[in-house]
Amino acid sequence: MKIIKVTSHILQYDMPEQLGYSQQYYAKRSAHLVEVETDDGITGWGECFGPGNIAIANKSIVENVIQPMILGDDPIDRDVIWHKVYNLMRDHGQKGMPMQSLSGVDIALWDIAGKVAKLPLYKLIGGAHRKDISVYGYGMMLRPEPIEQLISRFADEAVAIKDMGFSATKMKIGMGPKDDIRLAETVRYSVGDDFRFMADANHCYTTSDAFYVGRALDELGAYWFEEPIAPEDLDGYRELRQGLKVNISGGEAEFNRWGWRGLLEARGLDIAQPEVCALGGISEYLRVLALCHAHFTPVVNHVWGSAIAVATNMHLLMAMPDLPGGLHPWEPMLEFDTTDNKFRDELLTTPLDIQSQVKQNGGRVVAPVGDGLGVEPDRDFIRHYKIH
Incomplete structure (x- = not known):
């Protein structure tokens, strides 16, 4: 061939x-x-x-x-x-x-x-470590509108995502430290204390501003603080991880095993977020995953794109070993963007139908079972x- x-x-x-x-x-x-x-x-x-x-x-x-x-x-x-x-x-x-x-x-x-x-991709990699995957709903994007209007919008979107059946939700921040704290407070109060939420800064803060926002996220019980500072600032990530209670996550802007080696050795991440469509594909992702686990750093894949990217990550999450193992292990989640995306929802001859699965299966989905990725554009x- x-x-x-x-x-x-x-x-x-x-x-x-x-x-x-x-x-x-x-x-x-x-x-x-x-x-x-x-x-x-x-x-x-x-x-x-x-x-x-x-x-x-x-x-x-x-x-x-x-x-x-x-x-x-x-x-x-x-x-x-x-x-x-x-x-x-x-x-x-x-x-x-x-x-x-x-x-x-x-x-x-x-x-x-x-x-x-x-064989489906997860079988080719080595088999499924779980029968289905927990999914978090990603929404609450920023808009060019007054902060009061954005706060009202975030409150409505947070409730809607929870009502869709997702196991957790993630919001965007980046309007400035004080306004970002107001947005995070709105999301926490909207979904309640028993529902997991995360905040994604897309590396917009200085380290001092990240500490300011991070302490508020500590008080609100946020699950992770994503890309708080520039991805190059490995010392800043280590300082934040040492000084905050909230999990520090990141890594979508890092590439290949050599880049990830430096990131992991800096000990600045509680949760690693590799992007398989960027770091070098599945071949390199599997090496990065092994590095993450060798550093005892759990992984929640970064997911952004079409149904091809989503299907790929579903297989990778199925094939990811527990870290650590046990009767009730920590488990990764599939990231799902809840905003309009025709390239995810309408690209395939047989849609992945993530949102229906989430609603029907308590916030969980199963990977496609066809050969390879199991999908056909x-x-x-x-x-x-x-x-x-």
């Missing part, structure tokens, strides 16, 4: 409302799918992290840099391919967009391997929304 073609599909549409996080507001939803074709007629699908113009730039890396390196290779030799591509791109970027691009290709190769073996849908 040989690889004969690698294609990037950049999808985009105008969202019904403008949303944002601490760094920017956006009005378009985009996704970057990767399709790897073989001479046996088996096709694999992957996804690259990175929206908008980042996705367009990554398309060039996938098709014009990586594709020529791997045409004619056996797709089953995915680890050989991974290291060949990484070594040839190493002088030009061990992080960022080259790794995002490699991630999408690698995920597609794992999809092919599962289809050849006639609708090509008519792709043609309709493809911009590049």
